[in-house]
Amino acid sequence: HEQIDVSFLLTINSKSGNDFNGKLQITSQRPVFNSDYKSLLMNYIDKNVSFKYIRNSPIQYFEGQHVDNLADILAYYIYVILGHDYDSFSFEGGTPYFNKADQILSICQSASESGWKAPDGDGSNNRFWLIQNALQPQFSALRKTFYNYHIEGLDQCYINRDTCLNKISSSINDLLEIHRSRPSSLNMQLFFNAKSEEIIKIFLPTSTATKNKMYNLLSQLDPSRIKAYNKLK
Numbered sequence: 001h002e003q004i005d006v007s008f009l010l011t012i013n014s015k016s017g018n019d020f021n022g023k024l025q026i027t028s029q030r031p032v033f034n035s036d037y038k039s040l041l042m043n044y045i046d047k048n049v050s051f052k053y054i055r056n057s058p059i060q061y062f063e064g065q066h067v068d069n070l071a072d073i074l075a076y077y078i079y080v081i082l083g084h085d086y087d088s089f090s091f092e093g094g095t096p097y098f099n100k101a102d103q104i105l106s107i108c109q110s111a112s113e114s115g116w117k118a119p120d121g122d123g124s125n126n127r128f129w130l131i132q133n134a135l136q137p138q139f140s141a142l143r144k145t146f147y148n149y150h151i152e153g154l155d156q157c158y159i160n161r162d163t164c165l166n167k168i169s170s171s172i173n174d175l176l177e178i179h180r181s182r183p184s185s186l187n188m189q190l191f192f193n194a195k196s197e198e199i200i201k202i203f204l205p206t207s208t209a210t211k212n213k214m215y216n217l218l219s220q221l222d223p224s225r226i227k228a229y230n231k232l233k
Contacts, residue, residue, distance in 0.1 A: 004085050005029040005038060008074070010049070018054055023047045024073065028081045030088055033155035040194040041084045048115040048126060049073060069113045076104045076127060083134065088150040092143050101131045125186050133187040141177040142187055148174070149195070165210070168202065172217060179221050192222040200231055 009025040024046045029038040051070035053059075061071040079101035083094030105128060108116040118128050133139050153168035178188060196218075203214045215232040222229070 002031075004081060006078075006081055008077070018052045019050070020053055021050045024049045024077075026077050026081065028085065030085055030150070032150075032157070034158040039150065039154055039198060041088060042081060042190065043193045044130075044190055046073070046077075046115065046127065050113045050115075064107065066108050066111050069108075069111060072104055072108055072111075073115075073127075076101050076108075076131075079104070080131065080134075084146070087143050087146045089147075090151075091147045092140075093147075094143075095135075098131060098134050102135060105131055125189075129186050130190070133182075133185060138181060139178060139185075139187055141174050142191060145171045145174050145191070165202070165206065168199070169210075169214060169217075172199070172214075172221070175221050176217075184224075188221070189224075192225065196222060196225050196228060200228060203232060 005028065007025075007027045009027075010022060011025075012020055012022040014021045026042060026044050026046070027040065028042045030041050031037070032039055049070075051068070051073070053070060059071050059074070060068060061075045062068070066072060079097045082097035083101065086093035086097060105116060115126050116128060117126075118132075134143075148171035149168055153164050153171060156167065157164040175188065175191070178185065182188070199214070199218065203211055206214075211232040215229055218229045218232070219226050
């Protein structure tokens with residue numbers, strides 16, 4: 001019955017009458033077992049948010065219909081958040097929620113607003129590819145990592161720190177399977193957007209050999225943050 005710790009930050013970049021354009025930052029966290037620490041699960045900025053809004057009108061979501069683009073975007077990301085949260089507690093437990101997000105995506109394929117179609121917005125970095133990748137078999141290793149990183153790793157730290165570190169390290173190593181076929185894909189970026197700082201903090205107090213091993217792995221999987229990972233060298 002625990003509520004998920006979520007934040008939506010909508011920034012309006014332009015307005016014309018009742019038409020708005022902006023960006024939406026979505027973050028969500030989950031608690032780590034037997035601690036007061038919360039681990040970031042999702043930190044993503046959708047830069048292609050456009051919608052109509054009349055002042056003081058309610059934001060209503062109509063399931064199975066594309067009526068209000070802002071409501072559909074919020075509903076879509078709520079299901080994506082639920083998917084990631086459930087994936088972190090049970091292996092591929094978020095599938096029903098990712099499927100619901102995919103249903104919203106399908107309904108919005110006829111929408112005039114951008115961000116819902118494959119060639120839209122930021123190319124491969126939009127709502128279409130975010131959910132398509134999540135459900136593709138090629139990304140099953142990422143969902144396995146998501147589960148093992150949290151359940152077998154972080155949630156076990158109170159019992160044995162060394163076991164926790166080994167599980168986290170091996171779970172990240174599993175991402176090499178995706179990196180070989182889909183390097184720099186949106187969903188891999190999404191994982192490291194949430195986890196890069198946490199991983200650095202976890203491994204900074206470890207031995208030089210462990211830090212070097214993790215540095216080599218992270219610099220290969222997430223080269224865009226190589227400067228941050230230099231702390232591990």
